[in-house]
Amino acid sequence: xxxxxxxxxxxxxxxxxxxxxxxxxxxxxxxxxxxxxxxxxxxxxxxxxxxxxxxxxxxxxxxxxxxxxxxxxxxxxxxxxxxxxxxxxxxxxxxxxxxxxxxxxxxxxxxxxxxxxxxxxxxxxxxxxxxxxxxxxxxxxxxxxxxxxxxxxxxxxxxxxxxxxxxxxxxxxxxxxxxxxxxxxxxxxx
Amino acid sequence: xxxxxxxxxxxxxxxxxxxxxxxxxxxxxxxxxxxxxxxxxxxxxxxxxxxxxxxxxxxxxxxxxxxxxxxxxxxxxxxxxxxxxxxxxxxxxxxxxxxxxxxxxxxxxxxxxxxxxxxxxxxxxxxxxxxxxxxxxxxxxxxxxxxxxxxxxxxxxxxxxxxxxxxxxxxxxxxxxxxxxxxxxxxxxxxxxxxxxxxxxxxxxxxxxxxxxxxxxxxxxxxxxxxxxxxxxxxxxxxxxxxxxxxxxxxx
Numbered sequence: 001x002x003x004x005x006x007x008x009x010x011x012x013x014x015x016x017x018x019x020x021x022x023x024x025x026x027x028x029x030x031x032x033x034x035x036x037x038x039x040x041x042x043x044x045x046x047x048x049x050x051x052x053x054x055x056x057x058x059x060x061x062x063x064x065x066x067x068x069x070x071x072x073x074x075x076x077x078x079x080x081x082x083x084x085x086x087x088x089x090x091x092x093x094x095x096x097x098x099x100x101x102x103x104x105x106x107x108x109x110x111x112x113x114x115x116x117x118x119x120x121x122x123x124x125x126x127x128x129x130x131x132x133x134x135x136x137x138x139x140x141x142x143x144x145x146x147x148x149x150x151x152x153x154x155x156x157x158x159x160x161x162x163x164x165x166x167x168x169x170x171x172x173x174x175x176x177x178x179x180x181x182x183x184x185x186x187x188x189x190x
Numbered sequence: 191x192x193x194x195x196x197x198x199x200x201x202x203x204x205x206x207x208x209x210x211x212x213x214x215x216x217x218x219x220x221x222x223x224x225x226x227x228x229x230x231x232x233x234x235x236x237x238x239x240x241x242x243x244x245x246x247x248x249x250x251x252x253x254x255x256x257x258x259x260x261x262x263x264x265x266x267x268x269x270x271x272x273x274x275x276x277x278x279x280x281x282x283x284x285x286x287x288x289x290x291x292x293x294x295x296x297x298x299x300x301x302x303x304x305x306x307x308x309x310x311x312x313x314x315x316x317x318x319x320x321x322x323x324x325x326x327x328x329x330x331x332x333x334x335x336x337x338x339x340x341x342x343x344x345x346x347x348x349x350x351x352x353x354x355x356x357x358x359x360x361x362x363x364x365x366x367x368x369x370x371x372x373x374x375x376x377x378x379x380x381x382x383x384x385x386x387x388x389x390x391x392x393x394x395x396x397x398x399x400x401x402x403x404x405x406x407x408x409x410x411x412x413x414x415x416x417x418x419x420x421x422x423x424x425x426x427x428x429x430x431x432x433x434x435x436x437x438x439x440x441x442x
Contacts, residue, residue, distance in 0.1 A: 023331035038234025041435035045235055049248040131266045131407050131442045132259045143334055
């Protein structure tokens, strides 16, 4: 499931950059070699193809998370104090990592990125169909604002991926559990 | 004499560091080609590769989804006159200095599955009932602007020329070399008009003189300017951008 995410989000982000470059709303463009699709039409084809993969994978993840109790057990919103405690130890590289369990910082980041992707899908629908899904577009303040939120969410998701990759690089043993299934380590281990 | 022959020419412990290095390099290379997506950036709908074929068939599926989402009664949002974008942005497949003037003896031609194929003069079009709209024009590039257009509802026009309203396509040919086509359901939408005026004035050449299509339920490239001919047809007509890979339905 995770590797389908990698592929789908990769396609969405890189084709999204190519689409953005067709008419940049901020005073910069993404380097053209990072774009997927070669030109606006190709990029849109990638974007509107990968969206189905993203939607299917996202739906499967949400259903799994709700039914298996994964969200309830591992993604409950932590108490602010727990967050600051873990955040402080993370900054000093003293935060332990137990495979199969999320610390408070991870919970906040994962909840944030799940929320970000949901918002990204909703604003995406709003700017894809601002007339047929007019209510959704109005909810986000109309087409131009929804488009800017869509861009801002992309930056947040990409920022999450950068942090996520940096942390995997720091704790390489987590990579093993992403490739082969491994049992969760016991909670009391420190 | 036997001893030297038994010895292998290369012993594994001698080349272990070299083997490890090669193994690591191979792993790195496969990781790059997997994650880099670099191989796929060549897939831009211009080739006959399997990936391009897959993309095109998904676009056709998307067209069906878009047609299903479309409602003939749902209106694009209307805006007050104060919301009109000024200055209004010019857009075409060519630069503004290449805009064509109206050809001498211009008539709007009608063809295909219609009863009356008499070409229309500007005066005849002006005599038909007109409607005005202030709506958002959304470009496929992402930018958008609000404009004020008025003209003849395409539905009224099609009924007047006795068009077969069960034909699936309405195609538009322009005298600047542009072309596009839309589905019949969108052609009959109340906000789909043959615009004669822009911002209270007869259309200037850069805004599509003398007649343009204005269809706020589709992306901007469907609102063809400088119309020459309208055809009601049962065969898929394509269009200038559609033939290069923009999705055909292009609804918003």
